[in-house]
Amino acid sequence: MELPPQSGDSSSLEYAGTIKQLTKDEIVLVTGIREGRNEYYTPVLGQIPYIKKYFKHVAIGREEVMVRIPIASIATFERL
DSSP states (O other): OOOOOOTTOOOOOOOOSEEEEEOSSEEEEEEEEEEEEEEEEOTTGGGSTTTGGGSEEEEEEEEEEEEEEEHHHHHHHHHO
């Protein structure tokens, strides 16, 4: 998460994403999805070329990348 600029700083921040949660204290944005794939084989049988496909485990993971933005920092920007 990026920190808001200090007072007197003229830079601005932009976030792109889908709003997942909106509370009175913060906004939660989903900015992307991370995916991963892992293959595990048994120690001996996983090394034999035509047999190893029967002795493997495939794990596929998917995770959302989220950014939390405090609403107090947004209110500070609006006053400037």
